[in-house]
Amino acid sequence: MKRTPRPVSGRRAALWGLILALAVPCVILGQSLDIPSKKWGLSFGNSREFSGLRFNFRDGGVRRVTGVNITLWQPRKDNQEAVIEGISLGLIPGGAHLRGIQFGLLGVAAEKSGSGINLGGLGLGAGEDLRGINFGGIGAGAGGSMTGLNIGGIGIGAGHSVTGITIGGIGAGSGDNMTGINIGGIGIGAGHNVTGITIGGLGAGAGDNMTGINIAGLGLGAGKRLSGINLSGLAAGAGERMAGLTVCGLAAGAKEINGLTLGGLAVGGEILKGVHLAGGMVHVVKDGRLIGFAGSPFNYIRGSQTGLSIGIVNYAFRVKGIQLGLINIVRDNPRYLKVLPVFNTSF
Numbered sequence: 001m002k003r004t005p006r007p008v009s010g011r012r013a014a015l016w017g018l019i020l021a022l023a024v025p026c027v028i029l030g031q032s033l034d035i036p037s038k039k040w041g042l043s044f045g046n047s048r049e050f051s052g053l054r055f056n057f058r059d060g061g062v063r064r065v066t067g068v069n070i071t072l073w074q075p076r077k078d079n080q081e082a083v084i085e086g087i088s089l090g091l092i093p094g095g096a097h098l099r100g101i102q103f104g105l106l107g108v109a110a111e112k113s114g115s116g117i118n119l120g121g122l123g124l125g126a127g128e129d130l131r132g133i134n135f136g137g138i139g140a141g142a143g144g145s146m147t148g149l150n151i152g153g154i155g156i157g158a159g160h161s162v163t164g165i166t167i168g169g170i171g172a173g174s175g176d177n178m179t180g181i182n183i184g185g186i187g188i189g190a191g192h193n194v195t196g197i198t199i200g201g202l203g204a205g206a207g208d209n210m211t212g213i214n215i216a217g218l219g220l221g222a223g224k225r226l227s228g229i230n231l232s233g234l235a236a237g238a239g240e241r242m243a244g245l246t247v248c249g250l251a252a253g254a255k256e257i258n259g260l261t262l263g264g265l266a267v268g269g270e271i272l273k274g275v276h277l278a279g280g281m282v283h284v285v286k287d288g289r290l291i292g293f294a295g296s297p298f299n300y301i302r303g304s305q306t307g308l309s310i311g312i313v314n315y316a317f318r319v320k321g322i323q324l325g326l327i328n329i330v331r332d333n334p335r336y337l338k339v340l341p342v343f344n345t346s347f
Contacts, residue, residue, distance in 0.1 A: 032056075062095065069093065080111045107136070113144075130158075139168075146174075162190075171200075178206075187216075194222075226254065242269075251278075267296075282309075290316070299323075319346045 032045030043054040051066040059069075060076035064083045074092035075082065082095035088102045094109035100116045102108045107120035115131040118124055124136035128144040139152040146158045149165045156162065156172040163179045166172050171184040178190040181197045188194065188204040193211070198204050200216040210222040215231045226238040230246040235253075242254035242261070249264045256271040267276045268283035271291075276282050278296040288303040299309040301316035305323070309316070314323035317331045328344030330337070337347050 059095070065095075074109060124152075145176075282311075299325075314344070319344065321345065 032043050032047035034047055034050065035042045038047070039049060040051040042052060043050045046056050046060060046062070047054060048061060049063050053068045054065055054070065056071050058073045058076060059071055059079050059082060061078050062082040066085045068087045068089070069084050071090040071093055073090070075094045079094070080096050083097045084095040085099045087100055088098060090104060091106045092104050092109055093102055094111065096111045098108070098110045098114040098118070102114060102116065103119045105121045107123040107125070108114065108118050110126040110130070112126065112128045113130070114126045117133045118130060118135070120136045120140070122137050124130070124134055124140040126142045126144070128142065129146070130140070130142045131147045133149045134140050134146060135151045137153045139155045139157070140146070140150060141157040143159045145160045145163070146156070147163045150156050150162060151167045152172070153169045155170050156166055156168040158174045160175060161177045161179070162172065162174040165181045166178065166183065168184045171187045172178070172182060173189040175191045177193045177195070178188065179195045182188050182194065183199045185201045187202055188198050188200040190206050192206065192208045194204065194206040195211045197213045198210065198215065202217050203219045204210070204214060204216045205221040207223045209225045209227070210220065212228045214220050214226065214228060217233045219234055220226060220230055220232045220236040222238045224239055225241045225243070226236060227243045229244055230236050230242070232248045234248065234250040236242065236246055236248050237252070238254040240254065241256045241258070242252065243258040245259060246252050246257070246261045248262070251266040251268070252261050252263045253268045255269055257267070257269045257276065258273045260274055261267050261276045263278040265278065265280040266283060267278045268285070270285050270288040272282070272284055272289070272294070273291045275293045280296060281298045281300055282294040282296045284290050284301045284303050286302040290301050290305045290307065290309070292307045294301070294309040295311065297312045299311045299314045301309065304318045304320070305316040306320045308321050308324070310324045312325055313327045314325045315329040316323065319330050323330070323344045324342070326341065328340050328342070330344050330346055333347050
């Protein structure tokens with residue numbers, strides 16, 4: 001025999017009908033209906049301090065909510081001191097400090113900080129810091145720092161530092177430092193230092209130092225030092241020093257370059273230490289130094305060479321070592337020893 005489902009009791013249906021009838025005016029008028037207590041349980045409306053399950057249209061003047069907070073719209077401007085702990089759900093949930101799990105169909109807005117799992121369908125933002133898993137369908141940003149797993153469909157940005165695993169569909173940047181694994185579909189940039197594994201589809205740069213494994217489709221640049229494994233489709237440069245393994249499709253340049261450097265066309269600087277290879281020219285500027293090895297068709301050392309250079313044409317002011325090539329020029333040699341075939345050195 002088939003069982004007939006038991007109908008909802010008339011008393012239960014009447015009770016829920018009464019609750020909803022009382023709750024809707026409270027939500028609209030900014031008041032609250034709280035069951036069984038003003039402080040905990042089930043709340044409909046703008047309760048200011050509550051623990052439990054809470055439903056509200058739009059928060060305003062809230063002090064603290066602990067539990068599950070479900071809101072339809074973004075908070076009012078007078079909600080800038082609210083602390084929401086637990087789970088926040090809605091179109092644009094927000095508050096001063098959001099702690100726990102925050103999910104907004106459109107976005108999540110933290111006036112000050114957000115920590116935990118922060119997910120915004122379109123965007124995610126905080127006036128100060130974001131910590132944890134931070135995801136914005138279009139972008140995510142913080143006025144302070146971002147720490148953890150940071151993902152933005154288009155971009156990621158922070159006024160201060162970004163730390164952890166950071167992925168921006170187009171780009172990612174920070175006003176201060178970026179540390180960890182940093183990936184930007186077009187580019188990565190930081191006002192000061194970039195440290196870790198850095199990958200920019202077109203370029204990556206740092207106002208001060210870039211250290212670690214640095215890869216860019218077109219160019220790498222650092223205002224001061226570029227160190228580690230540096231791979232660039234076209235060029236890499238540093239204002240002060242480049243060190244480690246550097247491979248560029250076109251050219252590499254810095255005031256000082258240490259390590260192993262390979263440039264498709266050129267490698268140049270004031271002080272070159274280590275092994276430097278180029279498809280066109282290794283160039284040391286006037287009064288500079290080469291210490292180590294230079295290999296290219298034209299090794300143009302407008303200063304002192306200590307070590308070995310091999311090319312079609314080798315040129316240096318002074319040589320402590322040897323030049324090997326078709327034409328070898330040591331400018332400071334006596335007249336008849338300035339230009340020699342096969343090899344040359346300072347006499």
